[in-house]
Amino acid sequence: MSTTKQFTAEEVSKHNTDGDLWVTIDSKVYDLSKFAKMHPGGLSVLLDQDVAGQDATDVFFGLHRHEVLLKYTRLQIGIIDGEEQQIASPAIGALSSVPYAEPTWLNPGFHSPYYTESHRRFQTAVRKFMEEVIMPDATLREEDGKRPSQAVFDAMARTNILAMRLGPGPHLKGRVLMDGLVKPEEFDYFHELIMAQEGSRFHARGYLDGLGGGTYIGLPPILNFGQPAVRDKIVGEVFAGKKLVCLAITEAFAGSDVAGLKTFAKKTDKGWLVTGTKKWITNGTMADYFTVGCRSEKGMVVLVIERGPGIETKPIKTSYSPAAGTAYITFDNVLVPFENTLGEDGDGLRVILSNFNHERWGMTCNSIGSQRAIVEECLKWATQRKVFGKPLTSQAVIRSKLAAMISRVESAQAWLENVTYQMCHMDYKQQSTHLAGQIAFVKMYATKTAQETAADAVQIFGGRGISRGGMGKHIEHYHRTVPFDSVLGGAEDVLGDLGVRQAMRKMPRNSRL
């Protein structure tokens, strides 16, 4: 039957029994006669006199996400004469018009000192790419727990997103970025921030890490400290989307305390002989290369080790999806050529620490991006959900939670943008001197506020906030996975302490109350 057939409300109301059951939702008429028996919410709710044959728009949106309607368009038989559809999902790549769903610089009428036309063009293209290429794969892989599809890596290689993820720098020289939208010399930390935040809006935290999260932290030591032949080979393979790297530092024996590692690299005539274990290694199950922090006779050394004999990677079950490939790794007498040494033997701690600021800053961008997506979920739900005949937003306690959520995400974003601006105007050494504390604090702040927002969101969604699937599925996912950001790249307390210790080192000797 044609979907444009017109009915009057009176005609629809006649189909109100088991076996002959129509409803209207957002001006569209659905024939549920056969579907009713298979309806996950049951038959009886559909036969209610306020539902069967009636306009069930409000009750429907109090119980289902819009995507349910989009999935079941086959049940639609026509529209109500003279009425128009009111509810629409944003088009692919479009900005959300829900207040606070976008950072202020993307809101009509707002201004920002940080973002240029180049950033705006870039944001539009990246969002479209993420929604068209990444989001469908993210949804599937979060479900089946498999690694992100090769087609996605290929697309990220073609647009050079894989290279841009490592931030501005000489590695971008000569590359066509996002089909030529940004020149390599133009690409700055705000472009990178945009990319990170656009990638964190899909409520697929494990997948996001599966999408080269290990490379994001494991490749920089190779890029910055690798011997040219080894470096160029690996960087070429990774930027082409063919290979993955992971950073293997943490052990069951040592986490934030990197100086306490036990994995040992012994010097032999033929090369390094590496023995030891690593734990919680993101992308470990699928990585082709391992950037490994080891003890050596001279202290610490970092090696890049290619997957091969003596290396075993076992999946660790965590609270997010196996799409991240989190692994326990064992190295048993693995022979590693000397040319795979990153930096100097004995200087390993510096090699490891060298990328910490950038890595933590990137994690903060992601964390705030996903926190904002939750604020949007809560604003929509609190407006569409009716209790005692009124929307949830009519309750002062709900508005108070929303106020706290909005303030947290806005303050975190503003602080992040300030830090990002400093990064754009400081060289590496200045960043290390001035920003280690700032970045540690902003990450700590972002992940603490993220957890507060997750807890508030569960209260706003109630039972739905702890149910997988259905209305509150993104809240359940966020609440379950939000601690990752607060642990990866340094636990919150460690970061806070780092920031304070940095400040103490700079306390003027002549300062007294």
Ligand code: HEM
């Ligand atoms: C086109 C019409 C409809 C379709 C395709 C549909 C489909 C679904 C689906 C797929 C679910 C599973 C949960 C989810 O994915 O969100 C569900 C649950 C449910 N539906 Fe419907 N539904 C329709 C109309 C209605 C209407 C008009 C009512 C009115 C009372 C209703 C009441 C419920 C209830 C109470 C649940 C259980 C919700 C929960 O577990 O929280 N449905 N429906």
